[in-house]
Amino acid sequence: MLDPGLFKALGDPTRITLLACLAKCGRPCAVGEIAQCCAVDLSVVSRHLRLLADAGVLDSSKSGRTVFYAVRAGPLAGALRRLADELERCCPADRRAPGSGRCCGSC
Numbered sequence: 001m002l003d004p005g006l007f008k009a010l011g012d013p014t015r016i017t018l019l020a021c022l023a024k025c026g027r028p029c030a031v032g033e034i035a036q037c038c039a040v041d042l043s044v045v046s047r048h049l050r051l052l053a054d055a056g057v058l059d060s061s062k063s064g065r066t067v068f069y070a071v072r073a074g075p076l077a078g079a080l081r082r083l084a085d086e087l088e089r090c091c092p093a094d095r096r097a098p099g100s101g102r103c104c105g106s107c
Helices: 004-009 013-023 031-035 040-053 075-089
Strands: 058-063 066-071
Touching: 004 040, 013 031, 013 040, 013 066, 031 040, 031 066, 040 058, 040 066
Parallel strands: none
Antiparallel strands: 058 066
16 A cells, blocks of 8 residues: 655655755764755754654664664655556556547546
């Protein structure tokens, strides 16, 4: 089953920027490090990261007062793969109306 909360979490441009920055880094990063990726206040970055973690996109760990975040690439890729599978199941490419990119309506 697809989790709408995941797509809500991914629906914000700032969160996508933060996710991309963290994925590019390839290791757990502190909130302050991640905040350097965009021109947003540290507390706002922290809230965005918490929302992504709550949606299962990020792992978080604490060391003292510092919170580190890392991308959960496997679960995220799995969720996006399930979405692609559902789209294909609903409307395979061979049943789309020519040139429209839309389903022919026989779903």
